Amino acid sequence: MSQKELLKVENLSVSFTGYERGFRQIDLQVIENLNVTVKKGEMVAVVGASGSGKSLLAHTLLGILPPNSTACGNIYFEGELLNAQKINQLRGKEIAFVPQSVTYLDPLKKVGSQVRKDKKVIESYRKQQELFSFYDLPAKTDNLYPFELSGGMARRVFLSAAMMETPKLIVADEPTPGLHLEAAKNSLKHFREFADKGGGVLLITHDIELALEVSDRIAVFYAGTTVEEAFASDFQSENLLRHPYTKALWRALPQNGFAPTPGVQPYVKDKPQGCVYAPRCSVYSSKCNSKIPMQTIRNGSVLCACAK
Amino acid sequence: MLLEAREISFGYKKGYHILNNISFAAESSERVGIVAPSGFGKTTLCKILAGYSKPSNGQVLLDGEDVYGMKGYHPVQMIWQHPETSVNPRLRLKETIAEGDQIEQRIINALGIEHDWLNRFPGELSGGELQRFCIARALGQRTRFLIADEISTMLDMITQAQIWSFLLEETEKRKLGLIVVTHNTALAEKVCTRIQILTK
Numbered sequence: 001m002s003q004k005e006l007l008k009v010e011n012l013s014v015s016f017t018g019y020e021r022g023f024r025q026i027d028l029q030v031i032e033n034l035n036v037t038v039k040k041g042e043m044v045a046v047v048g049a050s051g052s053g054k055s056l057l058a059h060t061l062l063g064i065l066p067p068n069s070t071a072c073g074n075i076y077f078e079g080e081l082l083n084a085q086k087i088n089q090l091r092g093k094e095i096a097f098v099p100q101s102v103t104y105l106d107p108l109k110k111v112g113s114q115v116r117k118d119k120k121v122i123e124s125y126r127k128q129q130e131l132f133s134f135y136d137l138p139a140k141t142d143n144l145y146p147f148e149l150s151g152g153m154a155r156r157v158f159l160s161a162a163m164m165e166t167p168k169l170i171v172a173d174e175p176t177p178g179l180h181l182e183a184a185k186n187s188l189k190h191f192r193e194f195a196d197k198g199g200g201v202l203l204i205t206h207d208i209e210l211a212l213e214v215s216d217r218i219a220v221f222y223a224g225t226t227v228e229e230a231f232a233s234d235f236q237s238e239n240l241l242r243h244p245y246t247k248a249l250w251r252a253l254p255q256n257g258f259a260p261t262p263g264v265q266p267y268v269k270d271k272p273q274g275c276v277y278a279p280r281c282s283v284y285s286s287k288c289n290s291k292i293p294m295q296t297i298r299n300g301s302v303l304c305a306c307a308k
Numbered sequence: 309m310l311l312e313a314r315e316i317s318f319g320y321k322k323g324y325h326i327l328n329n330i331s332f333a334a335e336s337s338e339r340v341g342i343v344a345p346s347g348f349g350k351t352t353l354c355k356i357l358a359g360y361s362k363p364s365n366g367q368v369l370l371d372g373e374d375v376y377g378m379k380g381y382h383p384v385q386m387i388w389q390h391p392e393t394s395v396n397p398r399l400r401l402k403e404t405i406a407e408g409d410q411i412e413q414r415i416i417n418a419l420g421i422e423h424d425w426l427n428r429f430p431g432e433l434s435g436g437e438l439q440r441f442c443i444a445r446a447l448g449q450r451t452r453f454l455i456a457d458e459i460s461t462m463l464d465m466i467t468q469a470q471i472w473s474f475l476l477e478e479t480e481k482r483k484l485g486l487i488v489v490t491h492n493t494a495l496a497e498k499v500c501t502r503i504q505i506l507t508k
Contacts, residue, residue: 151389
């Protein structure tokens with residue numbers, strides 16, 4: 001593997017152990033065969049259906065999966081294979097996380113000290129104040145409790161917390177909902193600047209429109225599998241996209257017709273044998289029922305038997 | 309029907325108003341988009357319009373009648389930004405639905421809510437599934453106005469498009485007024501007949 005690759009996730013699968021009807025133990029494989037790569041200086045957006053395993057990917061990278069889950073597969077960070085111990089060492093230092101909701105903050109502690117990570121040195125205060133003013137947070141935010149923040153302010157607090165150390169990779173889980181367009185664009189601009197300086201950003205989002213403006217590549221997830229890795233420029237036209245699901249996403253954008261595709265994502269237990277998108281696919285054929293290999297088309301990869 | 313807020317002010321803390329003399333009006337035949345920066349108090353305004361909070365000054369009128377004097381089912385229903393905090397976690401969904409107005413079976417089918425879900429607790433559904441349930445719950449027979457506060461930001465584009473196409477059809481058919489709070493301007497332009505920008 002090349003030196004330029006900052007993060008490489010290969011064949012990741014995550015399964016949960018649960019109980020059904022009393023004591024019968026079952027394994028639910030929610031993520032299967034997930035691949036994503038982030039190069040240095042690159043911003044990769046992960047888009048996909050709700051419940052397709054986007055947040056779980058982030059939690060795996062940070063090592064904060066719940067205890068009843070098991071992750072298999074290879075995660076490389078700067079060419080080095082990671083294990084649970086190494087992930088714990090990197091977390092918060094080289095890999096920073098921007099979480100999804102306000103519930104990730106300690107509700108009983110003032111925001112300022114959470115961002116400073118309880119350090120009481122003058123540099124921490126200075127850095128924190130600098131970051132707060134950089135993200136347009138009023139100076140008094142420092143002394144507020146999480147419940148006093150609006151949704152948008154909380155996001156900016158997360159951003160400041162992530163930038164307190166000097167991370168190499170930022171994993172951002174839905175950093176933009178609840179922000180008005182300008183603030184959303186602004187925060188993504190900060191990510192872009194971070195990437196341009198040689199860092200890597202993994203942006204998990206639903207807002208394809210915004211993601212396209214700043215990202216280099218887009219990874220599309222569906223039912224726990226990477227179905228396509230495309231360049232942001234491919235989203236200019238439906239014909240440049242490869243997977244039928246990506247095309248359906250494209251058509252569902254308000255500016256491209258807002259057309260809903262019928263059907264829902266399959267539940268983990270009733271996942272089809274072959275292509276995961278087969279039950280909803282408009283070009284479904286019998287060859288979709290067997291195992292499908294990842295193939296490369298126009299420099300992007302796609303998991304579909306009939307993609308052109 | 310006309311929903312009207314006249315010069316309302318509201319604050320959570322004494323002496324600190326987040327809404328100052330805001331006026332807003334919507335007809336039941338129109339779909340209004342509300343646009344304002346985050347932290348402006350959009351959700352607070354929605355809560356006042358839906359009767360959850362009472363403004364410290366000003367009135368909210370429904371066809372000239374003060375909504376705080378009305379008894380029974382509130383004709384202005386709200387769909388919240390976070391579905392998981394808008395249902396009682398200790399009630400099964402069928403118990404939650406029984407507290408409100410009669411919901412037509414047609415709506416439940418159109419939103420793809422399976423019968424089996426109603427026997428579950430809110431924690432046993434995904435966010436998207438729960439949001440669809442919350443939409444169904446808000447569409448009681450006596451609902452005249454529907455407030456959608458960022459209802460689709462956590463959903464993927466296809467589910468969003470499914471939900472909005474259903475809501476547009478439903479509001480058109482029943483002549484419901486729709487008030488949409490969103491940051492997504494492309495969505496607002498597609499959905500709304502009028503966009504109101506609020507300023508301090």
